[in-house]
């Protein structure tokens with residue numbers, strides 16, 4: 001099956017023994033009755049452990065990443081925390097790329113550090129040697145494209161280096177989605193998603209996922225999914241599956257609009273710099289071209305305007321809403337330093353390049369002429 005067919009049919013095959021529904025039903029029951037205390041009915045016991053609707057989604061997510069195993073969690077951060085708790089122990093080190101969603105960095109800094117797990121961040125966009133690192137990282141964690149600077153990291157090259165020193169590579173694939181990038185094919189060990197974003201796509205349901213081909217790792221993750229209990233509810237599993245059915249057409253439209261907006265911004269005098277991996281002058285455009293099938297729908301840019309003018313520009317927008325999150329059908333704009341990345345201290349943000357004049361735009365699938373007009377009017381009114 002090709003991508004769009006899998007997005008629609010995997011996990012939702014009609015059950016001809018019952019009613020033949022073409023849409024997988026929402027199984028709300030938290031518990032499953034059995035005739036024999038030693039034999040669970042059809043394998044289900046309790047919804048935290050497994051649930052037919054969540055399983056349908058997990059199967060769909062795995063198939064879209066061309067992977068063997070998928071697990072769904074209550075949010076992207078719940079998936080991340082479960083993964084970290086399953087893999088790490090006291091004394092372990094995480095090596096993370098320097099540009100990451102603020103909430104992920106917050107888990108490293110404020111949640112797992114107190115259990116004796118350390119982390120350090122490095123710019124992994126250029127060739128770096130991992131062999132001299134002391135202590136050797138147990139886990140390498142990257143986003144590519146990254147949030148919010150759209151940095152691109154060569155997954156195949158980093159996978160080889162990670163495995164050489166006995167580390168695992170985790171790739172957060174939220175920005176690219178499985179439609180534009182399959183990191184497991186390039187050798188990484190686990191893929192993470194915030195399905196809250198493009199995967200569900202309508203800004204109406206939270207969710208997260210881990211996907212892997214490694215059976216031993218999957219068993220560990222599955223154990224922790226149940227033991228920690230941060231699972232996705234049956235209703236949210238249904239909502240996520242509903243969104244996935246249009247993932248391919250949405251991603252094509254997001255990208256088409258994002259390219260137009262990146263080009264438009266490049267020509268505005270108020271714009272200092274545009275970050276979009278589809279632009280030929282992007283630092284790792286060639287790597288993006290090699291490992292991605294498309295460049296996605298997020299465009300970041302810096303403005304050469306003072307704070308008051310930036311606020312006026314944002315207030316002048318009519319369709320593009322000022323708000324956190326990304327990946328929905330509606331366009332959303334934000335200032336990372338004040339919003340999604342505010343939990344990172346200013347000195348570190350400035351070092352990362354997440355400066356106070358940086359804007360992140362999640363380009364929706366509205367008509368592109370309206371979006372350009374919206375930006376044009378907002379610039380015109382400052």
Ligand SMILES: Cc1ncc(COP(=O)(O)O)c(C=O)c1O
Pocket residue numbers: 075076077078101103104143147172174175193194195196206207208325
């Ligand atoms: C790249 C990335 N990973 C993970 C997350 C966390 O996901 P969630 O908000 O679903 O917990 C986000 C949220 O913005 C994100 O942008």
